[in-house]
Amino acid sequence: KNEVEQSPQNLTAQEGEFITINCSYSVGISALHWLQQHPGGGIVSLFMLSSGKKKHGRLIATINIQEKHSSLHITASHPRDSAVYICAVLNTDKLIFGTGTRLQVFP
Amino acid sequence: GAGVSQSPRYKVAKRGQDVALRCDPISGHVSLFWYQQALGQGPEFLTYFQNEAQLDKSGLPSDRFFAERPEGSVSTLKIQRTQQEDSAVYLCASSPGTSLLSTDTQYFGPGTRLTVL
16 A cells, blocks of 8 residues: 555546545655646645645645645646646655646646 | 756666766755656655765665765766666755755756666
């Protein structure tokens, strides 16, 4: 069993739809990252959170430490949001990554 | 530079060759990380430097993998006698934090795609 699991693995949506990507983890963590990876490999950090909720533009990330679960929401999705979204947890000095959720948003 | 850079971006090697992958972190960043990302998978931790000190190399898959950061800035990941299973994207990230438990954002480079034939 992976220490960090994401669902769904693949997600397609129509432009404008509300998107939710889930992440569950089984190890102790000091923080959780949501990352965005575009084709070609570039990774961008979207959020780092250790409790509660953060919002940046159309992106919202929440974490429930007791349930070991985090969600990434995208409101009013757009084709440019198409990418792989990766959840990663900080365990001691290293990040443990999920396998990612591939999102495709169609116009 | 403005971000983390890696070179080469693409590397094709014949099985058995040695390769060296370079990472230039953001200037002044203390921590540097190497990750391996196989096709369709999330990145996996390889090793971590704080300045020139390699504090964790538990993720290196074999003794064919060696990383160094001699002056606490540029880092090189070397793979000796490459095998086909070494084919992956190798990502480098840096962060300004100095603590092992730093929760600083990590800034990722574009990666080096290694293909071993």
